[in-house]
Amino acid sequence: MTAAKTVRLFKKSFRKRWQLYLFMIIPLLHITAFKYVPMFGNVIAFQDYSFERGLFGSDWIGFKYFKQFFDSPEALNTIRNTILISLFTLICSFPVPILLAIMLNEIRSQGFKKIVQMVTYAPYFISTVVVVSMLMFLLSPHTGFVNPLLVKLGMEPINFMGESQFFRPIYILSDIWQTAGYSAIIYIAALAGVNPESYEAARMDGATRLQKIRHIDLPWIMPTITILLILGAGSIMSIGFEKIFLMQNPMNTSVSEVIPTYVYKVGLLSANYSYSTAVGLFNSLVNMILILSVNYAARKISNNSLF
Amino acid sequence: MLQRVSIRRNAERRTPIREPLTDRLFVGSIYFILSLVTIVVSYPLIYIVSASFSAPSAVISGKVWLLPVDPTLVAYKAILQSPKLLAGFGNSLFYTVAGTMVSLVLSLLLAYPLSRRDLVGRGPIMFYLAVTLVIGGGLIPMYLTVKYFGMLDTRWAMIIPGAISVWQVIIARTFFQTTIPDELSEAAEMDGSSDFRFFWQMVIPLSKPIIAVMGLMYAVGMWNSYFDALIYLNDSKLFPLQLVLRSILVMNQVDPEMMRDAQQMIQAQGLSTLLKYSLIVVASAPVLILYPFVQRFFIKGIMIGSLKG
Known part of the structure; x- marks a missing residue:
């Protein structure tokens, strides 16, 4: 199609559909202002940015801040912590919703199913601040039910939140508690689409329930699993800031300092705008490479991919 | 999708073949596990709601386990x-x-x-x-x-x-x-x-x-x-x-x-x-x-x- 033809086609469409284009004007301006402006704002990573001189008046300094980050002792530590927390979270949390959905799919009683679903969704709707404070109360040596239980069993009370070795397990277990039920929805929806004739045929052949799960259910939800795994692996470097930041205390920073919390501290609290943008930009670049390569690998291996 | 589900349910009702023992055990254990999951997921929430309605002294001394103790709205x-x-x-x-x-x-x-x-x-x-x-x-x-x-x-x-x-x-x-x-x-x-x-x-x-x-x-x-x-x-x-x-x-x-x-x-x-x-x-x-x-x-x-x- 030539450019002139495209323009003519667009003009014709615009005359007929101007209202639809009108709908999109404000949302597209919003996307431009709050997604594209900050995206291009990332260039301050290559500048000695100061707010007074602005984006166009600041000096260009190239990769100085990237180098400064990699030469600092924090680089290795924050990158390692980020990867370890995400990777363990992915490995531990990923299978749980799948198991939950498959078990729910075997349940005939609709009432029981509804109760299980309603209860397991609930934590998803609780705020991060509340979840972290719940952890602090329930696991503290003085309040909650965990330590009193340990004492009753004849053990010493443990200050769970104060010891760095417990940081990752607490983070991951509370993550499973919070998201497993809600994440199961997508698998439950996929399982509802299994052709009933396959079950009928399996029943005729005398298949056990376990065999039905292995040979009908699992292959059926495999594409969903692949896509969600791609998304999960791709977001290994984009760990959430909110929960880790709240769970941080002086006793656990050695394992809990991750790239986003570091960016926040050096960037906003100590106003090193350019340096912390450089760190953030490095993080998103790794992220992008990760998601694209996992996607490529998934397409090669199983023909399922995101794009 | 909904239609399919109802067809499937009818199909299951039409065949009154009793499931083999292993399958019934399998389903039984699923009910058991899911009940356990439900209890474990909801217990922290129940505990916090109960504690919030209990007397301060009962909460501090760890007397609250399931239901509010000496209920108060203080x-x-x-x-x-x-x-x-x-x-x-x-x-x-x-x-x-x-x-x-x-x-x-x-x-x-x-x-x-x-x-x-x-x-x-x-x-x-x-x-x-x-x-x-x-x-x-x-x-x-x-x-x-x-x-x-x-x-x-x-x-x-x-x-x-x-x-x-x-x-x-x-x-x-x-x-x-x-x-x-x-x-x-x-x-x-x-x-x-x-x-x-x-x-x-x-x-x-x-x-x-x-x-x-x-x-x-x-x-x-x-x-x-x-x-x-x-x-x-x-x-x-x-x-x-x-x-x-x-x-x-x-x-x-x-x-x-x-x-x-x-x-x-x-x-x-x-x-x-x-x-x-x-x-x-x-x-x-x-x-x-x-x-x-x-x-x-x-x-x-x-x-x-x-x-x-």
Whole structure:
């Protein structure tokens, strides 16, 4: 199609559909202002940015801040912590919703199913601040039910939140508690689409329930699993800031300092705008490479991919 | 999909063959595991609700296990008397209602035209949106942008910058594409209906499930977030509830001047623990009461958007 033809086609469409284009004007301006402006704002990573001189008046300094980050002792530590927390979270949390959905799919009683679903969704709707404070109360040596239980069993009370070795397990277990039920929805929806004739045929052949799960259910939800795994692996470097930041205390920073919390501290609290943008930009670049390569690998291996 | 499920259920009813013992054991153990999961997931919540209604001394000495001990409303009364908390509650209510309205309007206005196959330029616009999913702005550039637009330390900062979630737009677009047939808009056009009228009188009423799920997601996100407030707001009068909670619950800001002697301190400590449990209940209750009403739309709304998209 030539450019002139495209323009003519667009003009014709615009005359007929101007209202639809009108709908999109404000949302597209919003996307431009709050997604594209900050995206291009990332260039301050290559500048000695100061707010007074602005984006166009600041000096260009190239990769100085990237180098400064990699030469600092924090680089290795924050990158390692980020990867370890995400990777363990992915490995531990990923299978749980799948198991939950498959078990729910075997349940005939609709009432029981509804109760299980309603209860397991609930934590998803609780705020991060509340979840972290719940952890602090329930696991503290003085309040909650965990330590009193340990004492009753004849053990010493443990200050769970104060010891760095417990940081990752607490983070991951509370993550499973919070998201497993809600994440199961997508698998439950996929399982509802299994052709009933396959079950009928399996029943005729005398298949056990376990065999039905292995040979009908699992292959059926495999594409969903692949896509969600791609998304999960791709977001290994984009760990959430909110929960880790709240769970941080002086006793656990050695394992809990991750790239986003570091960016926040050096960037906003100590106003090193350019340096912390450089760190953030490095993080998103790794992220992008990760998601694209996992996607490529998934397409090669199983023909399922995101794009 | 619903039809299929009912067919399947009928098929199961038609064949009264008793399942073999191993299968019945299998199903039995699934019931057992799921019951256990339900108890383990709900116990922390039940414990906190019960503790919030119990006497401070019972909570401190660890007498609360399942039901409230010596029920009292003292902590809830204290919350109602704290102007800081009430202001936070009011602010959050405002941000959530206003923010959800703005988000819904902007997202629907963007998603519907993009679902129309006869719209020239749809592909490039979709690409324009998809790019933002892969390359983000980063914390500092985002902060500087909000500062540049003069929104720092205003209520606007809580509502405008994060108003559109591109994921939600894509989900809504896919929903429109799969539930509103092309023939419908063509027929409306023959009858002389404008695109605006068709959108308002046909599309919106037909899209209640996706609007309910999207509205819930935006509202819950707004009600529960503290991060935007943490970086954009300085004036404590504008703080949403979550940020107020953070200072009380997580950072544990209790004024030591207020506790003069030990006796008072023990009492105050008991009350402050109790206060925290009740705060958790007050902050979570609105959302936990709301979501079961929208729950029946979850599977429909989430399925359509995320898989076929």
